[in-house]
Amino acid sequence: MQKIVIFIILVTVSYAKYYPNALFAYVSGIANNDTLSVRQKPDYHSKKITELPLHAHVGLDECIKRGYSTWCRVHAVNCNLGEYNQYNDLLPGWVNAKYLKFSSKGYVAIKGKERGCYYSIGCNSGRCNIVIDEVIKNEKIVALKIKNYSRSLLKGIGELDIPSDGECYPCKRVNSKIDDYLLK
DSSP states (O other), X not given: XXXXXXXXXXXXXXXXXXXOSOSEEEEOSSOTTOEEEXXXXXXXXXXXXXXXXXXXXXXXXXXXXXXTEEEEXXXXXXXXXXXXXXXXXXXXXXEXXXXXXXEOXXXXXXXXXXXXXXXXXXXXXXXXXXXXXXXXXXXXXEEEEEEEEEGGGEEEEESSOOOTTOSSOOOOOOHHHHHHHHTO
């Protein structure tokens, strides 16, 4: 009986879903002429739904530990950046996390909030610091209003500067200005 309980606990732990601290990732650790397979389920034997090139940027939904591998469910981001449109319609899907480099800086949507222009400056221990407003004087940021949110309430929508006339997610903020302010 004790062996059965231990087995059930191990199986439960090995398939537990969790939210990574990161909101974004980019493909890394593959050859320049190679691609990363995106699978329908978190398993090497699952149907391949698309491929991502080296350095492709994606948003992270959740991750799962399966045996010795960690798999992350990814979705398309930066919807107005031409070359990435080739796989936008094919995501979400699952990729092996060992081929991803993670980041928490970028534009996010907040569950339950009206669509606004929110920018994550970092995540730690399941919480993320989100810029919800800024004070600008003489075209420079002089103060930021930051609120802390649970990672589970956030969805990464774009790591790069999003043009203000963007069709899918208009935003006036430019993350480089926020980064410059934070480096002071």
